[in-house]
Amino acid sequence: MDIDTKFYTSTLLNWYQTNRRDLPWRLSNNPYEIWIAEVIFQQTRINQGINYYHRFIERFPNISMLANASEDEVLKLWQGLGYYSRARNLWVTAKKVAFEMQGQFPNTFSEIKKLKGIGDYTAAAIASIAFNEPVPAVDGNVIRVISRLFTIDTPASSSKGKGEITQIAHSMIPADNPGDFNQALMEFGALQCTPRSPNCEICPLKNSCLAFKLSSIEKYPLKIIKKAVRIRHFNYLVVDDGEYLLFKKRTSGDIWENLYDFPLIETPDRYEIDKLMQTPQWKKLFNTSDICLENVSEEIIHQLSHQKIILRFYHIKITQPLEQTYYLSIVYNHVLSLPVPIIIGNYLANKFEIGATKKDNWI
């Protein structure tokens, strides 16, 4: 493709100069802070993650502090942000850099990309912003902007389409400030070339935008058909003896890995209480113990990107400790320190007044 790259480069840099948001990590060339920011803002809007960023940097101001923390604490700080593998991988990588690489964060794209939790995009962002390496950081914004400017008709989900876009972005990077340019392209996508109803009339690139010329802005980037989300039914048993609650640390191979939740009976469809009491899990847990069903919550829908969880909480009071070792007994005061899925955190806040409210989801 024959492109006047200089025009796009200078236009985007000029636009960035006057329209860029003041974001904390933009004041820094510290690879650690850039790394944390880039990971937090993977698939996450600025408004949703900005307070998490501040709290994270305050608690872990450098990679050594992060490396010496516990996984539970890192996950607790991440609670509510979602995609918890990001937090687990941050912790794993921090320990690797701190204890195996003498605390020296790698300084080239290829070395950075070897770290767990860092892929093409994040490696390029860190390498270009912290180390001035001219590598294209292709995120969802860049895909959208380039797709529209040049009407890319290969889906960006394919390696071919991604490759085309990456190549174009690469050709636009100025040698002197690749970091600013990468951020300019992304910021342009976030603020000007928005997914829905972009204001093309005020766009400095409208006369160079092929999609605009063809009145097909809405067509790009090419949409991919999504498969239906899986529907699951969770029955949470909130087992309560007045002093402690039962919890279980979730294991790998499912959502919310390494977070904690209540004893869970997953059923193939909606079970009423009498049917739930007939399940082997219920019978095994309570056996012949005296129980009192204190409360059954309304049905709650928890929508994940790929699953729809239909769930209820069964608040069950017991008078005698259960004869079991499978679940953890957590005293009320300690419940707050456990990293839990947001739906559990909200329940605890509303029902037990343990922890913060939904809007204030941190310690």
Added chain:
DNA sequence: GAGCCGTGGGA
């Protein structure tokens, strides 16, 4: 390469 992994805000 396709499926999996959260959550919240906006239209």
Added chain:
DNA sequence: TTCCCAAGGCT
């Protein structure tokens, strides 16, 4: 209400 999707990466 419902749907979309946001500074992606791993298996």
